[in-house]
Amino acid sequence: MKTIAVIISDFFEDSEYTEPAEAFRKAGHKLVHIGLKENQTVKGKNKATPVRVELAVKDVSADDYDALLIPGGYSPDKLRADEDAVRFVKAFFESGKPVFAICHAPQLLITADILRGRKVTGWKSIIQDIKNAGATFVDAAVVEDGNLVSSRYPGDLPEFIRVSLNKL
Protein backbone atom coordinates (compact mmCIF):
# COMPACT_ATOMS: atom_id res chain seq x y z
CA MET A 1 0.00 0.00 0.00
CA LYS A 2 1.29 3.42 -1.02
CA THR A 3 0.21 6.85 0.23
CA ILE A 4 -0.68 9.21 -2.60
CA ALA A 5 -0.89 12.97 -2.09
CA VAL A 6 -3.61 14.67 -4.15
CA ILE A 7 -3.05 18.42 -4.51
CA ILE A 8 -6.37 20.03 -5.30
CA SER A 9 -8.35 23.27 -5.20
CA ASP A 10 -11.69 24.58 -6.46
CA PHE A 11 -12.82 24.13 -10.08
CA PHE A 12 -10.93 20.87 -10.60
CA GLU A 13 -12.02 18.71 -13.54
CA ASP A 14 -14.27 16.28 -11.68
CA SER A 15 -13.42 13.02 -13.46
CA GLU A 16 -9.69 13.75 -13.39
CA TYR A 17 -9.95 13.39 -9.63
CA THR A 18 -12.74 10.85 -9.15
CA GLU A 19 -11.55 8.20 -11.62
CA PRO A 20 -7.86 7.99 -10.59
CA ALA A 21 -8.93 8.21 -6.91
CA GLU A 22 -11.30 5.27 -7.31
CA ALA A 23 -8.70 3.20 -9.17
CA PHE A 24 -5.96 3.91 -6.63
CA ARG A 25 -8.23 2.98 -3.71
CA LYS A 26 -9.36 -0.22 -5.43
CA ALA A 27 -5.70 -1.17 -5.81
CA GLY A 28 -5.28 -0.78 -2.04
CA HIS A 29 -3.58 2.61 -1.90
CA LYS A 30 -4.39 5.47 0.43
CA LEU A 31 -5.12 9.08 -0.62
CA VAL A 32 -4.35 12.24 1.35
CA HIS A 33 -5.95 15.44 0.06
CA ILE A 34 -3.79 18.55 0.26
CA GLY A 35 -4.87 22.09 -0.61
CA LEU A 36 -4.64 25.73 0.30
CA LYS A 37 -6.51 25.43 3.63
CA GLU A 38 -7.01 22.45 5.94
CA ASN A 39 -10.52 21.15 6.62
CA GLN A 40 -11.93 22.92 3.59
CA THR A 41 -14.24 21.38 1.01
CA VAL A 42 -13.36 22.19 -2.59
CA LYS A 43 -15.61 21.49 -5.56
CA GLY A 44 -15.28 20.30 -9.14
CA LYS A 45 -16.11 22.66 -11.98
CA ASN A 46 -18.65 20.49 -13.82
CA LYS A 47 -20.49 18.40 -11.27
CA ALA A 48 -19.47 20.27 -8.11
CA THR A 49 -17.98 17.01 -6.76
CA PRO A 50 -17.01 17.81 -3.15
CA VAL A 51 -13.50 16.94 -1.96
CA ARG A 52 -12.45 17.43 1.65
CA VAL A 53 -8.98 18.94 1.87
CA GLU A 54 -7.40 17.34 4.94
CA LEU A 55 -4.11 19.23 5.13
CA ALA A 56 -2.83 22.65 4.10
CA VAL A 57 0.09 22.47 1.71
CA LYS A 58 2.11 24.81 3.94
CA ASP A 59 2.07 22.12 6.67
CA VAL A 60 3.09 19.04 4.67
CA SER A 61 6.35 17.49 3.52
CA ALA A 62 7.06 15.61 0.30
CA ASP A 63 8.81 12.99 2.49
CA ASP A 64 5.46 11.74 3.80
CA TYR A 65 4.01 10.57 0.47
CA ASP A 66 4.91 8.00 -2.18
CA ALA A 67 3.35 9.69 -5.21
CA LEU A 68 1.57 12.91 -6.21
CA LEU A 69 -1.63 13.26 -8.25
CA ILE A 70 -2.45 16.67 -9.79
CA PRO A 71 -5.97 16.76 -11.30
CA GLY A 72 -6.67 19.36 -14.00
CA GLY A 73 -9.43 21.87 -14.62
CA TYR A 74 -8.81 25.30 -13.07
CA SER A 75 -7.48 23.88 -9.80
CA PRO A 76 -3.82 24.08 -10.96
CA ASP A 77 -4.29 27.78 -11.80
CA LYS A 78 -5.35 28.46 -8.21
CA LEU A 79 -2.56 26.34 -6.74
CA ARG A 80 0.25 27.87 -8.81
CA ALA A 81 -0.60 31.29 -7.38
CA ASP A 82 0.39 29.95 -3.92
CA GLU A 83 4.10 29.86 -3.03
CA ASP A 84 3.75 26.93 -0.62
CA ALA A 85 1.99 24.81 -3.24
CA VAL A 86 4.69 25.56 -5.80
CA ARG A 87 7.44 24.76 -3.27
CA PHE A 88 5.79 21.44 -2.32
CA VAL A 89 5.34 20.35 -5.93
CA LYS A 90 8.93 21.30 -6.77
CA ALA A 91 10.29 19.33 -3.78
CA PHE A 92 8.09 16.38 -4.65
CA PHE A 93 9.16 16.33 -8.29
CA GLU A 94 12.84 16.63 -7.41
CA SER A 95 12.55 13.72 -4.94
CA GLY A 96 12.12 11.46 -7.98
CA LYS A 97 8.87 9.93 -6.71
CA PRO A 98 6.03 9.53 -9.25
CA VAL A 99 4.04 12.61 -10.28
CA PHE A 100 0.74 12.07 -12.15
CA ALA A 101 -0.31 15.23 -14.06
CA ILE A 102 -3.35 15.58 -16.31
CA CYS A 103 -4.94 18.37 -18.37
CA HIS A 104 -3.97 21.76 -16.87
CA ALA A 105 -1.73 20.14 -14.21
CA PRO A 106 1.50 21.03 -16.07
CA GLN A 107 0.76 24.70 -15.24
CA LEU A 108 1.81 23.93 -11.69
CA LEU A 109 4.98 22.19 -12.94
CA ILE A 110 5.76 25.25 -15.11
CA THR A 111 5.58 27.65 -12.16
CA ALA A 112 7.78 25.20 -10.19
CA ASP A 113 10.20 25.45 -13.15
CA ILE A 114 10.79 21.71 -13.42
CA LEU A 115 9.77 20.95 -17.00
CA ARG A 116 12.95 21.99 -18.81
CA GLY A 117 14.13 19.14 -21.05
CA ARG A 118 11.16 16.93 -20.14
CA LYS A 119 8.67 15.23 -22.45
CA VAL A 120 5.14 16.05 -21.35
CA THR A 121 1.56 16.31 -22.58
CA GLY A 122 -1.42 18.37 -21.38
CA TRP A 123 -4.59 20.20 -22.40
CA LYS A 124 -4.32 22.02 -25.74
CA SER A 125 -4.77 25.52 -24.28
CA ILE A 126 -1.40 25.24 -22.48
CA ILE A 127 0.70 23.75 -25.29
CA GLN A 128 2.55 27.03 -25.91
CA ASP A 129 3.24 27.41 -22.17
CA ILE A 130 4.67 23.88 -22.05
CA LYS A 131 6.96 24.58 -25.02
CA ASN A 132 8.03 27.97 -23.65
CA ALA A 133 8.94 26.26 -20.36
CA GLY A 134 11.60 24.29 -22.23
CA ALA A 135 9.72 20.99 -22.40
CA THR A 136 8.86 18.90 -25.46
CA PHE A 137 5.09 18.68 -25.94
CA VAL A 138 3.97 15.22 -27.08
CA ASP A 139 0.42 14.79 -28.42
CA ALA A 140 -0.34 11.35 -26.96
CA ALA A 141 -2.85 9.81 -24.54
CA VAL A 142 -0.15 9.24 -21.97
CA VAL A 143 3.47 10.33 -21.82
CA GLU A 144 5.96 8.80 -19.40
CA ASP A 145 9.28 10.54 -18.81
CA GLY A 146 11.20 9.43 -15.74
CA ASN A 147 8.97 9.98 -12.71
CA LEU A 148 6.46 12.10 -14.65
CA VAL A 149 3.25 10.62 -16.09
CA SER A 150 1.06 13.06 -18.06
CA SER A 151 -2.16 12.96 -20.08
CA ARG A 152 -4.23 15.48 -22.08
CA TYR A 153 -7.88 15.33 -20.95
CA PRO A 154 -10.59 13.07 -19.45
CA GLY A 155 -10.69 10.86 -22.57
CA ASP A 156 -7.15 9.74 -21.73
CA LEU A 157 -8.05 8.58 -18.21
CA PRO A 158 -7.89 4.82 -18.87
CA GLU A 159 -4.32 5.10 -20.16
CA PHE A 160 -3.37 7.64 -17.49
CA ILE A 161 -4.62 5.38 -14.71
CA ARG A 162 -3.01 2.23 -16.18
CA VAL A 163 0.44 3.80 -16.42
CA SER A 164 0.12 5.55 -13.04
CA LEU A 165 -0.81 2.29 -11.29
CA ASN A 166 2.27 0.65 -12.83
CA LYS A 167 4.44 3.34 -11.21
CA LEU A 168 3.14 2.62 -7.70
Next chain:
Amino acid sequence: MKTIAVIISDFFEDSEYTEPAEAFRKAGHKLVHIGLKENQTVKGKNKATPVRVELAVKDVSADDYDALLIPGGYSPDKLRADEDAVRFVKAFFESGKPVFAICHAPQLLITADILRGRKVTGWKSIIQDIKNAGATFVDAAVVEDGNLVSSRYPGDLPEFIRVSLNKL
Protein backbone atom coordinates in the same frame (compact mmCIF):
# COMPACT_ATOMS: atom_id res chain seq x y z
CA MET B 1 -16.66 57.19 -31.64
CA LYS B 2 -14.54 54.05 -31.89
CA THR B 3 -15.64 50.43 -32.32
CA ILE B 4 -14.11 48.12 -29.73
CA ALA B 5 -14.04 44.36 -30.20
CA VAL B 6 -14.48 42.38 -26.97
CA ILE B 7 -13.26 38.79 -27.26
CA ILE B 8 -15.00 36.74 -24.60
CA SER B 9 -16.05 33.24 -23.55
CA ASP B 10 -17.52 31.52 -20.50
CA PHE B 11 -16.08 31.99 -16.99
CA PHE B 12 -14.81 35.53 -17.66
CA GLU B 13 -14.03 37.66 -14.59
CA ASP B 14 -17.29 39.61 -14.41
CA SER B 15 -15.98 43.06 -13.43
CA GLU B 16 -13.15 42.90 -15.95
CA TYR B 17 -15.83 43.00 -18.61
CA THR B 18 -18.61 45.07 -17.00
CA GLU B 19 -16.51 48.00 -15.76
CA PRO B 20 -14.48 48.72 -18.93
CA ALA B 21 -17.60 48.12 -21.04
CA GLU B 22 -19.56 50.70 -19.05
CA ALA B 23 -16.72 53.22 -19.20
CA PHE B 24 -16.22 52.79 -22.95
CA ARG B 25 -19.95 53.20 -23.64
CA LYS B 26 -20.17 56.29 -21.42
CA ALA B 27 -17.33 57.80 -23.44
CA GLY B 28 -19.41 57.28 -26.62
CA HIS B 29 -17.71 54.16 -28.00
CA LYS B 30 -19.41 51.08 -29.42
CA LEU B 31 -18.74 47.49 -28.34
CA VAL B 32 -18.97 44.37 -30.51
CA HIS B 33 -18.85 41.02 -28.68
CA ILE B 34 -16.88 38.28 -30.40
CA GLY B 35 -16.61 34.67 -29.22
CA LEU B 36 -16.49 31.06 -30.27
CA LYS B 37 -20.09 30.89 -31.55
CA GLU B 38 -22.42 33.62 -32.82
CA ASN B 39 -25.68 34.33 -30.99
CA GLN B 40 -24.49 32.56 -27.88
CA THR B 41 -24.77 33.87 -24.34
CA VAL B 42 -21.63 33.40 -22.22
CA LYS B 43 -21.50 33.94 -18.47
CA GLY B 44 -19.10 35.36 -15.91
CA LYS B 45 -17.52 33.07 -13.34
CA ASN B 46 -18.53 34.92 -10.17
CA LYS B 47 -21.89 36.57 -10.79
CA ALA B 48 -22.90 34.70 -13.96
CA THR B 49 -23.14 38.06 -15.77
CA PRO B 50 -24.65 37.22 -19.19
CA VAL B 51 -22.95 38.54 -22.33
CA ARG B 52 -24.44 38.03 -25.78
CA VAL B 53 -21.76 37.03 -28.28
CA GLU B 54 -22.80 38.68 -31.54
CA LEU B 55 -20.19 37.28 -33.92
CA ALA B 56 -18.07 34.15 -34.17
CA VAL B 57 -14.36 34.91 -34.24
CA LYS B 58 -13.97 32.78 -37.38
CA ASP B 59 -16.17 35.28 -39.27
CA VAL B 60 -14.56 38.59 -38.24
CA SER B 61 -11.61 40.67 -39.40
CA ALA B 62 -9.29 42.82 -37.30
CA ASP B 63 -9.79 45.54 -39.95
CA ASP B 64 -13.32 46.21 -38.71
CA TYR B 65 -12.41 47.31 -35.16
CA ASP B 66 -10.39 50.13 -33.61
CA ALA B 67 -9.35 48.40 -30.39
CA LEU B 68 -9.55 45.01 -28.66
CA LEU B 69 -10.56 44.30 -25.05
CA ILE B 70 -9.65 40.90 -23.55
CA PRO B 71 -11.29 40.36 -20.12
CA GLY B 72 -9.66 37.86 -17.75
CA GLY B 73 -10.94 34.98 -15.63
CA TYR B 74 -10.97 31.62 -17.42
CA SER B 75 -12.31 33.03 -20.68
CA PRO B 76 -8.80 33.44 -22.19
CA ASP B 77 -8.05 29.76 -21.44
CA LYS B 78 -11.08 28.73 -23.51
CA LEU B 79 -10.28 31.16 -26.34
CA ARG B 80 -6.61 30.19 -26.67
CA ALA B 81 -7.67 26.59 -27.39
CA ASP B 82 -9.37 27.88 -30.58
CA GLU B 83 -7.20 28.48 -33.67
CA ASP B 84 -9.45 31.18 -35.11
CA ALA B 85 -9.40 33.16 -31.86
CA VAL B 86 -5.60 32.96 -31.73
CA ARG B 87 -5.31 34.03 -35.38
CA PHE B 88 -7.66 37.01 -34.84
CA VAL B 89 -5.81 38.21 -31.74
CA LYS B 90 -2.45 37.86 -33.49
CA ALA B 91 -3.66 39.84 -36.53
CA PHE B 92 -5.18 42.48 -34.27
CA PHE B 93 -2.03 42.88 -32.21
CA GLU B 94 0.19 43.09 -35.28
CA SER B 95 -2.06 45.80 -36.80
CA GLY B 96 -0.73 48.13 -34.10
CA LYS B 97 -4.21 49.08 -32.85
CA PRO B 98 -4.74 49.19 -29.08
CA VAL B 99 -5.10 45.90 -27.16
CA PHE B 100 -6.42 46.04 -23.58
CA ALA B 101 -5.50 42.88 -21.62
CA ILE B 102 -6.25 42.21 -17.94
CA CYS B 103 -5.68 39.33 -15.51
CA HIS B 104 -5.42 36.03 -17.48
CA ALA B 105 -5.72 37.83 -20.86
CA PRO B 106 -1.96 37.54 -21.60
CA GLN B 107 -2.53 33.76 -21.95
CA LEU B 108 -4.16 34.47 -25.29
CA LEU B 109 -1.24 36.72 -26.31
CA ILE B 110 1.20 33.95 -25.34
CA THR B 111 -0.50 31.40 -27.59
CA ALA B 112 -0.50 34.03 -30.37
CA ASP B 113 3.28 34.31 -29.72
CA ILE B 114 3.34 38.11 -29.68
CA LEU B 115 4.79 38.92 -26.26
CA ARG B 116 8.48 38.47 -27.01
CA GLY B 117 10.39 41.59 -25.94
CA ARG B 118 7.26 43.28 -24.55
CA LYS B 119 6.64 44.71 -21.10
CA VAL B 120 3.41 43.30 -19.68
CA THR B 121 1.60 42.57 -16.44
CA GLY B 122 -1.10 40.02 -15.53
CA TRP B 123 -2.53 37.80 -12.80
CA LYS B 124 0.11 36.23 -10.55
CA SER B 125 -0.63 32.64 -11.56
CA ILE B 126 0.65 33.32 -15.09
CA ILE B 127 3.84 35.25 -14.23
CA GLN B 128 6.10 32.32 -15.16
CA ASP B 129 4.24 31.84 -18.46
CA ILE B 130 4.70 35.54 -19.28
CA LYS B 131 8.43 35.36 -18.57
CA ASN B 132 8.85 32.09 -20.49
CA ALA B 133 7.13 33.74 -23.48
CA GLY B 134 10.03 36.19 -23.68
CA ALA B 135 8.27 39.17 -22.14
CA THR B 136 9.29 41.26 -19.15
CA PHE B 137 6.76 40.94 -16.32
CA VAL B 138 6.13 44.25 -14.53
CA ASP B 139 4.30 44.22 -11.18
CA ALA B 140 2.28 47.43 -11.61
CA ALA B 141 -1.40 48.43 -11.71
CA VAL B 142 -1.14 49.27 -15.39
CA VAL B 143 1.63 48.71 -17.93
CA GLU B 144 1.68 50.46 -21.29
CA ASP B 145 4.03 49.20 -23.99
CA GLY B 146 3.31 50.42 -27.50
CA ASN B 147 -0.23 49.38 -28.38
CA LEU B 148 -0.54 47.01 -25.40
CA VAL B 149 -2.21 48.07 -22.14
CA SER B 150 -2.20 45.45 -19.37
CA SER B 151 -3.30 45.18 -15.73
CA ARG B 152 -3.18 42.50 -13.01
CA TYR B 153 -6.66 42.04 -11.49
CA PRO B 154 -9.98 43.78 -10.73
CA GLY B 155 -8.35 46.11 -8.18
CA ASP B 156 -6.44 47.70 -11.05
CA LEU B 157 -9.57 48.51 -13.08
CA PRO B 158 -9.59 52.29 -12.46
CA GLU B 159 -6.03 52.61 -13.83
CA PHE B 160 -6.68 50.10 -16.61
CA ILE B 161 -9.75 51.99 -17.77
CA ARG B 162 -8.08 55.41 -17.54
CA VAL B 163 -5.10 54.39 -19.70
CA SER B 164 -7.30 52.43 -22.13
CA LEU B 165 -9.61 55.42 -22.68
CA ASN B 166 -6.56 57.58 -23.42
CA LYS B 167 -5.58 55.15 -26.20
CA LEU B 168 -8.94 55.47 -27.99
